Amino acid sequence: MKTFDRVEKAFYTSIILSGIILAIGIVFLQTRLLQVQSEMAKVNQEISQKQVEINDAKQAANELLRSARLMEIAEKAGLSFNNDNIGVAE
Template structure:
């Protein structure tokens, strides 16, 4: 019995204390809860924005890779078109003679 009365007194004291938060305590705890909610929403927003930026970076890198491939293909085509044998064949077919002094090498950057 004495344990039950102590427990009952303790329970009543806790209930009384919980019911009688001052306005400052309520404002403090409310501010903590609002801050926690705001931070959770901010973290979710920042993570989603980070994912969007990463996807944009991946897309841009893909575009750059495609452009680099196109550039390499163009360089290869220029090299193939400017080969000496090809130029000599075209000149011969057109009835022209080749003068080695007039041939220049094209350098691609």
């Protein structure tokens, strides 16, 4: 059986250490990638929720601006409804 000299031992030890460090690095990067993907999913969910809230608010604003609704409010307040006095704000 052949024995290894110092140079061979150092070479093989460096290969083994490099493999271990590489494996640890890969595990770390995959873990970090999963964390980032999880955070992205949360942000996308929040964006979707805010978009739904915006759409609901637009729907409510449109509902309040309908002519029939405005006439109803004017009549309840004892006012007359005049379309010429209505302006659209954007």
